[in-house]
Amino acid sequence: MSSNGSLDSAIPPGPLAEKWTNYQAKAKLINPANKRKFNIIVIGSGLAGGSAAATLSELGYNVKCFCYQDSPRRAHSIAAQGGINAAKNYQNDGDSVWRLFYDTIKGGDFRSREANVHRLAEVSTNIIDQCVAQGVPFAREYGGLLANRSFGGAQVSRTFYAAGQTGQQLLIGCYQALEKEIKKGGVTMYPRTEMLDLVKVDGHAKGIVVRDLTTGEVSSHAADCVIMATGGYGNVFYLSTNAMGCNVMAAFRAHKRGAYFANPCYTQIHPTCIPVSGDYQSKLTLMSESLRNDGRIWVPKSKETAAKIREGKLSGNDVPDEERDYYLERKYPSFGNLAPRDISSRSAKEACDEGRGVASTGLGVFLDFRDAIARLGEDTIRSRYGNLFQMYEKISGDNPYKSPMMIYPAVHYTMGGLWVDYNLQSNLKGLHVLGEANFSDHGANRLGASALMQGLADGYFVIPSTLPSYLAEVTPGSVTTDAPEFAQAEAEVNERIEKLMSINGTRTVDSFHRELGLLVWDKCGMARSEEGLKEALEKIPAIREAFWSDVRIPGKADGLNMELEKAGRVADFIDFAELMCHDALDRAESCGGHFRVEHQFTPEDEAVQSGFTNDGEAKRHDDDFCYVAAWGYKGPGEKPDLHKEELDFESVELSVRSYK
Amino acid sequence: MNLTLKVWRQESPNDKGNIETYEAKDIPAEASFLEMLDIVNEEIIVAGGDPIHFDHDCREGICGACSLTINGVPHSKENGITTCQVHMRKFRDGDTIWIEPFRARAFPIVKDLVTDRASFDRIIASGGYISVRTGSAVDANSLPVNFEDASESFNAAACIGCGACVAACKNASAMLFVGAKAAHLNLLPQGEPEKDKRVLGMVRQMDAEGFGNCTNQYECEAVCPKEISTDVIAKLNRDYATAATREAVE
Numbered sequence: 001m002s003s004n005g006s007l008d009s010a011i012p013p014g015p016l017a018e019k020w021t022n023y024q025a026k027a028k029l030i031n032p033a034n035k036r037k038f039n040i041i042v043i044g045s046g047l048a049g050g051s052a053a054a055t056l057s058e059l060g061y062n063v064k065c066f067c068y069q070d071s072p073r074r075a076h077s078i079a080a081q082g083g084i085n086a087a088k089n090y091q092n093d094g095d096s097v098w099r100l101f102y103d104t105i106k107g108g109d110f111r112s113r114e115a116n117v118h119r120l121a122e123v124s125t126n127i128i129d130q131c132v133a134q135g136v137p138f139a140r141e142y143g144g145l146l147a148n149r150s151f152g153g154a155q156v157s158r159t160f161y162a163a164g165q166t167g168q169q170l171l172i173g174c175y176q177a178l179e180k181e182i183k184k185g186g187v188t189m190y191p192r193t194e195m196l197d198l199v200k201v202d203g204h205a206k207g208i209v210v211r212d213l214t215t216g217e218v219s220s221h222a223a224d225c226v227i228m229a230t231g232g233y234g235n236v237f238y239l240s241t242n243a244m245g246c247n248v249m250a251a252f253r254a255h256k257r258g259a260y261f262a263n264p265c266y267t268q269i270h271p272t273c274i275p276v277s278g279d280y281q282s283k284l285t286l287m288s289e290s291l292r293n294d295g296r297i298w299v300p301k302s303k304e305t306a307a308k309i310r311e312g313k314l315s316g317n318d319v320p321d322e323e324r325d326y327y328l329e330r331k332y333p334s335f336g337n338l339a340p341r342d343i344s345s346r347s348a349k350e351a352c353d354e355g356r357g358v359a360s361t362g363l364g365v366f367l368d369f370r371d372a373i374a375r376l377g378e379d380t381i382r383s384r385y386g387n388l389f390q391m392y393e394k395i396s397g398d399n400p401y402k403s404p405m406m407i408y409p410a411v412h413y414t415m416g417g418l419w420v421d422y423n424l425q426s427n428l429k430g431l432h433v434l435g436e437a438n439f440s441d442h443g444a445n446r447l448g449a450s451a452l453m454q455g456l457a458d459g460y461f462v463i464p465s466t467l468p469s470y471l472a473e474v475t476p477g478s479v480t481t482d483a484p485e486f487a488q489a490e491a492e493v494n495e496r497i498e499k500l501m502s503i504n505g506t507r508t509v510d511s512f513h514r515e516l517g518l519l520v521w522d523k524c525g526m527a528r529s530e531e532g533l534k535e536a537l538e539k540i541p542a543i544r545e546a547f548w549s550d551v552r553i554p555g556k557a558d559g560l561n562m563e564l565e566k567a568g569r570v571a572d573f574i575d576f577a578e579l580m581c582h583d584a585l586d587r588a589e590s591c592g593g594h595f596r597v598e599h600q601f602t603p604e605d606e607a608v609q610s611g612f613t614n615d616g617e618a619k620r621h622d623d624d625f626c627y628v629a630a631w632g633y634k635g636p637g638e639k640p641d642l643h644k645e646e647l648d649f650e651s652v653e654l655s656v657r658s659y660k
Numbered sequence: 661m662n663l664t665l666k667v668w669r670q671e672s673p674n675d676k677g678n679i680e681t682y683e684a685k686d687i688p689a690e691a692s693f694l695e696m697l698d699i700v701n702e703e704i705i706v707a708g709g710d711p712i713h714f715d716h717d718c719r720e721g722i723c724g725a726c727s728l729t730i731n732g733v734p735h736s737k738e739n740g741i742t743t744c745q746v747h748m749r750k751f752r753d754g755d756t757i758w759i760e761p762f763r764a765r766a767f768p769i770v771k772d773l774v775t776d777r778a779s780f781d782r783i784i785a786s787g788g789y790i791s792v793r794t795g796s797a798v799d800a801n802s803l804p805v806n807f808e809d810a811s812e813s814f815n816a817a818a819c820i821g822c823g824a825c826v827a828a829c830k831n832a833s834a835m836l837f838v839g840a841k842a843a844h845l846n847l848l849p850q851g852e853p854e855k856d857k858r859v860l861g862m863v864r865q866m867d868a869e870g871f872g873n874c875t876n877q878y879e880c881e882a883v884c885p886k887e888i889s890t891d892v893i894a895k896l897n898r899d900y901a902t903a904a905t906r907e908a909v910e
């Protein structure tokens with residue numbers, strides 16, 4: 001692996017559909033008696049970390065699992081609403097492993113690695129079996145069999161769900177398995193404990209430095225390998241559908257220690273969230289994409305009508321059908337309201353930019369159930385979406401059975417993450433990265449109901465098979481916290497905490513986070529331009545400077561101090577935002593969630609003239625950018641180093657992504 | 661709107677703790693209760709004080725972290741919501757609001773309004789699961805589940821482990837929490853083989869943690885943000901009796 005050569009993704013040989021089977025047949029194994037000798041650190045107890053920790057312990061390894069919440073059950077996977085995909089073809093509607101694979105590759109705008117995605121589609125079916133056996137109460141039909149629904153970017157019904165609480169039910173299944181292992185002694189759980197640094201010994205990841213959030217104590221843990229499953233970095237935008245504590249700290253610390261960060265600019269803006277209502281707002285709430293199965297998205301055809309709605313002079317119900325623009329149905333007749341997320345979000349932004357938004361701020365479109373209620377009755381709609389409607393009413397104060405919901409896109413998921421090879425190992429040996437924290441399967445845009453699938457695939461099925469290929473090469477227990485690298489890392493962590501505590505400035509941590517978030521949303525959000533990104537890159541260092549000289553952290557470091565926790569996370573978000581903008585600037589094409597205004601289809605393009613795609617859609621440049629951009633850390637404020645993993649498409653033909 | 665807050669402050673687990681008064685000024689009616697506390701905390705910090713600590717994460721009623729007793733009621737008087745789903749439009753200008761932690765012997769206070777609810781995790785670890793070795797499961801549709809049982813199991817599985825049921829109960833009983841987990845798993849065919857072990861294990865751990873007995877006060881059901889019914893307690897009592905009898909016979 002040279003600094004500018006292509007990264008080695010360790011894809012096994014053979015035809016695509018046989019790679020995983022062959023890999024498993026030939027993979028290295030660890031003898032059962034030896035497994036107990038290996039210590040494994042897992043950071044994160046969400047679907048990815050929790051399933052990995054429970055499974056590895058069951059196999060006989062010694063596991064330490066860390067999370068920042070008070071209980072592993074509260075990881076943000078809990079909040080996933082809509083569902084989880086699997087190629088079961090229980091509906092007999094033509095689904096297959098190949099189709100799930102193809103939809104995911106196309107959905108990702110041809111920027112993901114074929115071999116990984118195919119493996120994901122293959123193991124998807126095992127996940128459902130595993131979860132049902134654990135007692136996950138998926139929705140069922142009257143005959144007692146499992147029910148399915150449709151999600152964006154697919155024309156089959158392959159999504160399994162548990163009302164609007166799919167993530168909760170999957171996570172509880174995984175958490176219960178984890179608790180069982182904790183009681184058995186295979187897993188030691190460290191809740192309310194935050195990873196503040198990764199420790200490298202002889203070039204391999206061998207441990208971490210953590211802070212006990214209750215006592216403030218900083219300590220080290222050594223292991224034979226480290227698994228990170230610390231979730232996504234959506235909170236770099238301040239407002240997102242992520243939980244308040246979601247952060248990039250663990251991933252960024254690993255990055256600073258040498259792990260490459262891949263495609264940080266690929267972020268997903270979810271089309272159906274409750275619009276922002278004021279500056280006091282702390283987070284945004286998602287309304288599940290499943291609502292788009294029955295809800296129709298529209299804005300008024302005329303700006304004048306929209307203005308009247310914004311001013312409260314007219315309500316959505318008063319607008320007759322011929323004055324409504326069901327813009328997704330119009331632009332994408334074959335997918336309609338189930339067009340993929342990036343496309344749906346951008347269309348909402350366009351409608352609002354044209355002055356046709358309907359929320360009082362101008363940033364909102366309607367999601368209307370009037371026709372579905374007339375067709376199916378209110379009871380059916382209630383049984384499908386009752387808890388989502390209730391949630392909407394609680395937040396907005398409006399009754400969606402009576403008047404259309406108002407929605408607007410919000411930051412939701414991050415496709416980018418630490419670079420990993422087929423084994424889910426980082427370029428930094430010994431470090432493995434799972435779930436949303438890695439970059440692996442979703443390319444430039446993730447399809448709905450595929451993150452839960454990926455997290456559980458990584459944790460239950462992939463890492464238990466791939467980890468031995470690393471472990472077989474190490475002597476168990478060869479590194480302890482006596483290695484000088486631990487003392488060194490601990491000293492650096494303590495120094496950083498002391499520095500934060502001693503600034504004693506005038507501004508709160510949140511004020512910096514909000515400032516950063518607004519800038520990143522504006523310049524590196526739904527639409528990006530060279531000019532805007534350059535401007536952001538100029539402004540971020542000033543925010544960093546102000547933060548490190550003027551932030552105010554009250555209290556002491558030797559006990560529970562939530563401002564100190566936030567400060568550590570925001571400090572990393574500031575540095576990370578820079579990395580994200582560098583990546584977005586470098587990628588001079590549009591693909592999936594990364595939309596560069598300079599690169600879009602115009603009426604002159606052939607694909608537009610032939611009616612294959614629309615004017616204004618994202619335009620990729622495959623000749624120049626068909627690669628994964630993996631960035632290496634160069635120092636504070638320095639431009640990171642680009643390493644490329646060229647993407648080879650052997651089984652799928654690269655094409656213009658059309659959902660017409 | 662302007663409000664007066666009476667907030668429980670406690671520096672550390674062993675500190676005595678007391679109620680402090682704060683003025684919350686210019687609070688937008690659209691803000692959530694926790695956003696109101698964010699605004700107050702920003703002012704406290706700028707003025708050089710230590711902000712009010714409270715647990716929270718998802719802020720959308722699902723993670724179970726938030727846990728405030730507001731005007732004497734865990735979460736809210738309104739049915740079916742968590743603290744983070746309480747919105748300020750439900751209050752009136754000039755109101756005085758009392759904010760305390762979820763109180764129970766088995767939930768020691770960590771700081772201010774933050775409590776330690778790890779006792780719930782230990783209850784789950786004592787039987788609240790179905791043992792399946794990863795990869796050994798049969799095809800999911802080979803286990804059809806009767807629609808009614810599936811729905812009832814799902815309703816019980818909605819528990820978010822917040823502990824409001826305990827905080828609302830004058831005996832600090834955890835029967836609703838334990839009953840919900842037992843019902844979720846015992847109602848499914850997959851849960852059948854470990855049913856006895858499950859209820860005995862969880863109930864014994866619950867007692868060991870210092871939760872009180874259930875004397876049918878129904879306060880738990882009234883505050884449960886997921887509106888879990890006390891039917892699960894009746895079911896737990898039946899399942900426990902059967903399991904204990906079988907254990908005694910063996």
Ligand SMILES: Cc1cc2nc3c(=O)[nH]c(=O)nc-3n(C[C@H](O)[C@H](O)[C@H](O)COP(=O)(O)OP(=O)(O)OC[C@H]3O[C@@H](n4cnc5c(N)ncnc54)[C@H](O)[C@@H]3O)c2cc1C
Binds near residue numbers: 412450
């Ligand atoms: C509102 C919402 C709805 C969604 N709905 C769907 C859906 O319907 N279908 C779908 O497929 N996907 C959905 N997603 C996406 C999906 O839920 C997530 O991508 C996925 O659950 C992430 O799982 P994870 O295990 O990677 O991370 P998480 O569940 O976020 O877990 C991260 C873990 O890492 C720990 N952690 C983080 N940093 C540190 C640190 N520094 N030190 C110690 N511990 C740390 C946390 O404590 C936590 O345990 C949704 C996401 C959101 C936000």
Ligand code: FES
Binds near residue numbers: 721
């Ligand atoms: S913060 Fe998650 S339930 Fe309230």
